[in-house]
Amino acid sequence: MKAHNFSAGPCILPQGVLKQASDAVLNFDNLGLSLIEISHRSKNFVAVVEKTEALIKELMGIPAGYSVLFLQGGASLEFVMVAMNLMKEEGGKAAYMDTGTWANKAIKEAKRFGEVTVVGNSSDKNYNYIPKGFSIPGGMDYFHCTSNNTIYGTQVKNFVKPANCLNVCDMSSDIMSRTVNVADFDLIYAGAQKNMGPAGATVVIVKDEILGETGRDLPSYLNYQTHIDKDSMFNTPPVFAIYVMMLTMQWLKDNGGISWVEGVNQQKADLLYTEIDRNPLFKGTAEVEDRSNMNACFLLTNEALKEPFDALWKAAGVSGINGHRSVGGYRASMYNALPLESVAVLVNAMQELEKNHR
Amino acid sequence: MKAHNFSAGPCILPQGVLKQASDAVLNFDNLGLSLIEISHRSKNFVAVVEKTEALIKELMGIPAGYSVLFLQGGASLEFVMVAMNLMKEEGGKAAYMDTGTWANKAIKEAKRFGEVTVVGNSSDKNYNYIPKGFSIPGGMDYFHCTSNNTIYGTQVKNFVKPANCLNVCDMSSDIMSRTVNVADFDLIYAGAQKNMGPAGATVVIVKDEILGETGRDLPSYLNYQTHIDKDSMFNTPPVFAIYVMMLTMQWLKDNGGISWVEGVNQQKADLLYTEIDRNPLFKGTAEVEDRSNMNACFLLTNEALKEPFDALWKAAGVSGINGHRSVGGYRASMYNALPLESVAVLVNAMQELEKNHR
Structure with a gap:
């Protein structure tokens, strides 16, 4: 019987991608070696990282001046990194839209680094709608929203474009599912395990010029600039997850x-x-x-x-x-x-x- | 021609493990679904996490009172987490042995959180030996060493047992390769991509009672206690890497x-x-x-x-x-x-x- 996999994530991937991934675990690029037993600095794997980045840039139409990073730790670590990298050390402030569980987790982590103002909140109806018509106060370092809320089945249809602060979006559960104008955002992040690939990689799309403005001393791994400077090879990347992401992006392009x-x-x-x-x-x-x-x-x-x-x-x-x-x-x-x-x-x-x- | 893979990491894995991993990418546990397209909270995958943990505890003879965690971000993120979780917020101090590149990276991150004393240093001979005979000053929160130095080909043969502070070891490149007495350590960490499995997972073995003593407010993902409380399921874990780790541990046990x-x-x-x-x-x-x-x-x-x-x-x-x-x-x-x-x-x-x- 054919399987119909509606899993909320990790979730269904194209059958052809699974076949290619399975093959590469035995023999990658006809090297006679497995994808998962070669150096991440080998030319064959560096080519995988470069191609994955190029495909994402092409598919999403990412303008010049943005970097695409492959990190680890999922959206949960991004909740921390976004606040650390974008909230000013002195008097840091950010506006968050509260659309449910994941937005709340992001808010909880951001509060450790500055003052969080919730600017739209649909908790009154168990998050069954997207807040609208709110305004964002002045003096914010950034505005944060969650584009799709898996638990409640809601999705932002018209993104807010804040006039006077950076625009940050957690697109974990609908990235690559619809056209978005990347230029409207300063930072987009997503756990890869929905539309992009398997669990184990996090994708961050960041406008280079916004970084380094907080006055904070950031640990190396938690500083986006580290990963930009090292082309996502600061440390051993999640090899398999990135490879499957490349295959999935190629499948998307081919179709x-x-x-x-x-x-x-x-x-x-x-x-x-x-x-x-x-x-x-x-x-x-x-x-x-x-x-x-x-x-x-x-x-x-x-x-x-x-x-x-x-x-x-x-x-x-x-x-x-x-x-x-x-x-x-x-x-x-x-x-x-x-x-x-x-x-x-x-x-x-x-x-x-x-x-x-x- | 047979391949003889001496790669420094990610590195060779048992052929039987690669075959099983390849099969599971197509059809896991006879579910008719891929390992990488099912929920990490499904009973089949929860069983993988539990079995991997049990195998590691059994193989290493880990005593009661220790937790085994599966994290992400590699040793590079552990450099940060160890210091955040173990160095006191007020007057935090730690002693580090300097045995080369990786030890230096650990020292660099720890300095952001407190005072680091280097208590043994082999830089005078390009790190071609392991420092010995040094003493650890009083008042330290912990002592940190790197058990094996891949770049220089040196390995600690007799571990220092500090008398008056915690004992932390980066065993990334020789964990599971030799008998160690886990009870001599308070925290052991390792990127999995040498002897344990593929890139994408980090293993932390921590004595539960040492945590929560620093006075620091820790971001959720960066707090070991979070992952202990959630059985390494605080967020979506690196599914494939953990599965291959389970297979590799089973291979080790069987042999x-x-x-x-x-x-x-x-x-x-x-x-x-x-x-x-x-x-x-x-x-x-x-x-x-x-x-x-x-x-x-x-x-x-x-x-x-x-x-x-x-x-x-x-x-x-x-x-x-x-x-x-x-x-x-x-x-x-x-x-x-x-x-x-x-x-x-x-x-x-x-x-x-x-x-x-x-």
Whole structure:
């Protein structure tokens, strides 16, 4: 039976990428050696890092003056590094949008380094919408938002462009899924393990000129400038994760790039949300205008149907759609590599449930 | 032709481990899904983390009261975390042994957090020996040493046991290669990419009771206690690297554990150093008593023979033995997974050179 992997992350990757990654673990570049047993400074692996960087720059249309870095520690370490690198040592201030669990974790770490003002907050409705219409006070070092909230199934559709401070975005769960104008941001970061590759690498896209302005003495690893100066080779990078990222970016390019995948992602989201809205046995949890194209969260209107519904989708080969404990119900994550066909299989299970229980 | 991989790291891994890792990238645990596209909180992957931890505890004989953590950022981030977690905020002091490049990097980061006293220093002879006979002043928060110095081919044979402060060791390049008494240490850390697995994971073995004593407010990711509390699942861990580590630890256990590999490593080192000392065309760079069983550094006595020697070992399938630029010559890294046969092939090339140029 075909697997339909809706896992929230680490998540589905293209089958061809998995095949190539598997092969490279045995024999990389026809060297007769594994990808994971050669020096990260060998010309073959340096070429991997360079190609991955070039593909990301090309696919996202990253302007000159920005660096693309491959780090470790995930968004969780970026919560710390962003504040350390961008908040002034004396009187540092930053504005954060609070859209749920991950935004809160970012806020918690930033507070250790300066004053945090929450400028938009959707906690009043369990984060089922994206705050809008707020203003950002003067004197901020930067504004921070989370572009997509996996747990609540919300996504920023129109990014705020702060007029008088830097613009920072955690794009962990929707980077490369849609067109964004990188020039509107000063720093973008993302754990790679959704649309870009496997767990173990963090991607940071940073405008070079914004760094070095805080007055802080930064530990080497935690200073973005260190990694810019060393082309992400300050220390041994996460070799396998970067290689799989390269393959995934090549897959994206070969298929038509971000505009192509944005279209497919829209088709998948339309198919599923249309069914959620049509089928009386289901209801969505997020405000319609803020619904995420990556993670669709929905509930049964009758909890008694949980057992038969779970049996139906499991029988169809669907996995990974249990909702996060803070929202309940179901969460279907539809990252780039998930085929439209998988969404059709899930929708079919929803329609079967309706047929059996109308 | 068979490959003989003497790479200094990332480095050779057991062939059976590579085969299993390659298979799991396609189909993990017969789930019909790749290891790298499932949730890190799935029961199958949680079992991997638990088993890896259990194997490390068993193989190293780690006593109760210690935690084994899987982190990211390599030894380079540990240089920072050790100081942040163990140096008191008010008047923090630590003693470091200076045995070369990596020790220096550790010292550089620690100085940001307190006063560093260098208590043993072999820079006078380009770090070709391990300092001995030094004393550690009172009032130190901890003593730090690097157990094996890849660049210079030196290795601590008798660990210093400080009487009045914590004992911290960077074992990145010889962990699991020989028996150590973990109870003699308070914190051991290692980038996994030598004897334990591929690049992308860092292993920390820490005595629980030493933490939380500095008075510092630590960012969550940089606080060892965070990772203890969350069983190394505070954030998405480096899934693939941990899995390959589990396979490598299982390979080690199946073959007889650390006492077995210590014997093999001794045989390999004896074979190569005996030839270096016997063959008039070569000389070792490290003091004999401090020679590393992991990395043997040696020079040609006649530089004019570089071209013919390089041709000989390359023709034999040997790779990765060019010395580090700060020492020159050759460096043969003989990590756990390197077979004795590969060392024999290298020794044979050295003897061929002698035959051709005596």
